[in-house]
Amino acid sequence: MKTRLLACCESIELLKRIPPNSVNLAYIDPPWIAAQTESHHDLLALYLHTAALCKASLTEEGVIVWHAVPHLVSDTRSVLDRVFERDHFETEFVLKRRQGTQQPKFLTPGHSNLIVYSKTGKFHYYSPTRALLEGEQERFNKKDSAGRCYRLDSLLTAMNRPSMSFEWRGQTPPSGRSWRYSQDRLEQLAEELRIEFGSGNVPRLKRYMDESPAPPLDSVWDDLVLPPAERAAAGNRPAQQPIELAERILNAFTKVGDTILDPYCGTGTLIVAAELLNRQWYGADNDPAAIETTLARLHSASTGLDEPIISTEIEPFDVQHRLSELLKSYKVDHDPHSADTHILAKRDESKVLEFKQTLSLDLRTRKKEAHIGTAVLKTVAAFLNSDGGTLLIGVADNNEVPGIEPELAELFGGNRDKFLLHFKSLLKDNIGAEFYPLIDQRIVLLDDARVMRVDVQPAQKPCFVGDDFYVRTNPATDKLQGPTLIKYVQQRFSDSQQ
Numbered sequence: 001m002k003t004r005l006l007a008c009c010e011s012i013e014l015l016k017r018i019p020p021n022s023v024n025l026a027y028i029d030p031p032w033i034a035a036q037t038e039s040h041h042d043l044l045a046l047y048l049h050t051a052a053l054c055k056a057s058l059t060e061e062g063v064i065v066w067h068a069v070p071h072l073v074s075d076t077r078s079v080l081d082r083v084f085e086r087d088h089f090e091t092e093f094v095l096k097r098r099q100g101t102q103q104p105k106f107l108t109p110g111h112s113n114l115i116v117y118s119k120t121g122k123f124h125y126y127s128p129t130r131a132l133l134e135g136e137q138e139r140f141n142k143k144d145s146a147g148r149c150y151r152l153d154s155l156l157t158a159m160n161r162p163s164m165s166f167e168w169r170g171q172t173p174p175s176g177r178s179w180r181y182s183q184d185r186l187e188q189l190a191e192e193l194r195i196e197f198g199s200g201n202v203p204r205l206k207r208y209m210d211e212s213p214a215p216p217l218d219s220v221w222d223d224l225v226l227p228p229a230e231r232a233a234a235g236n237r238p239a240q241q242p243i244e245l246a247e248r249i250l251n252a253f254t255k256v257g258d259t260i261l262d263p264y265c266g267t268g269t270l271i272v273a274a275e276l277l278n279r280q281w282y283g284a285d286n287d288p289a290a291i292e293t294t295l296a297r298l299h300s301a302s303t304g305l306d307e308p309i310i311s312t313e314i315e316p317f318d319v320q321h322r323l324s325e326l327l328k329s330y331k332v333d334h335d336p337h338s339a340d341t342h343i344l345a346k347r348d349e350s351k352v353l354e355f356k357q358t359l360s361l362d363l364r365t366r367k368k369e370a371h372i373g374t375a376v377l378k379t380v381a382a383f384l385n386s387d388g389g390t391l392l393i394g395v396a397d398n399n400e401v402p403g404i405e406p407e408l409a410e411l412f413g414g415n416r417d418k419f420l421l422h423f424k425s426l427l428k429d430n431i432g433a434e435f436y437p438l439i440d441q442r443i444v445l446l447d448d449a450r451v452m453r454v455d456v457q458p459a460q461k462p463c464f465v466g467d468d469f470y471v472r473t474n475p476a477t478d479k480l481q482g483p484t485l486i487k488y489v490q491q492r493f494s495d496s497q498q
Contacts, residue, residue, distance in 0.1 A: 268294025403449025
């Protein structure tokens, strides 16, 4: 697969195609709020899928740097702990947001976070540095004839070293102190005009500001500003970050020639930085306008970029990773309704999990059969009467995922809305609309097949399918009747709820 690939597609579609063990750094700046048609669980499922695919793509010495806002840090860490393991959390940087002149709202966070995990713990880190602060620059309060700023330091140390206590140019260290350098080195510094002789002919060392080592950064990065020209080039987006931040991240965790992955690249800040710093890269965004802006920024940067080198098309069949396989070893959440669908589809059926291949279609006769729909209704009712659960339609008992496409094509003309309306009609006619609020249904994509996921909350009153009453016992749906039914209802539901 080509590097220097910029694709207009969903991030997961690019991530599936990245070759295994090929990426040195994955930078993730994902959506921070769920779309109108999604829930918070959907957002976290996206995070889980992203993290799992990134881990598969990273080299053994690779790292993932995840950009999160404060209210999502805990959820993000939870996801990354599951995928990368808690022991491979390496560090967290705080990005302080520059405040404007307007007074911020009370308790509005003024920062975001960069969360860093490694794949194996064997990563490389090159400590980033910062520029001297104004107060630190003021210490260099002298200038030489060339205008270079410097300060004076003592040539003595607070150690008693007899071999370094010689007389030099009429000066001898006082008792308990000694020269910092040998006599030859002192003479060399004097010849280089690096020593200044003050009152009493006391020598002192010149330390130039432009030669001083840059101080290392701590975990709070509050020194970065987005230049107006960069903001304008990136379309004045409110969450835009400066190229200097991207360069700092790349210099800290990668070297020349390494490969960078940015599947939520937006207007391409990290991609541009990678090109400027001679890194290979993959990038994607689902917004065509963002891709156009990224291309414009790449070609306006001083990169010597060749138009044919950039590929904007991903190979349609070059899928390296399947989510179901990557996620099958991860634990199921305690709450079955928040568990990822890929994970559930690889589990055994249980008291809170059931699989059905179709909603109404008999796969042998290719005809609609009422008894198949009734079996689905029995499961939903049993979940309502028990502890709730999740029904996956389009998944076989052996965990194969044929999906609902055959049924869609055969009975509903390929129309997913008609499929969902048919399910809702089954509920209304056989269970009752009063239970609608406890039943959530949606169509989700599992690798290359679609399934319908039905999450059912436990009811506060008995639910019947016609005159029949069902409950879940381990992985089975059982019909109760007679004294057993009466006893169960009395124990499960209070008198006021019957």
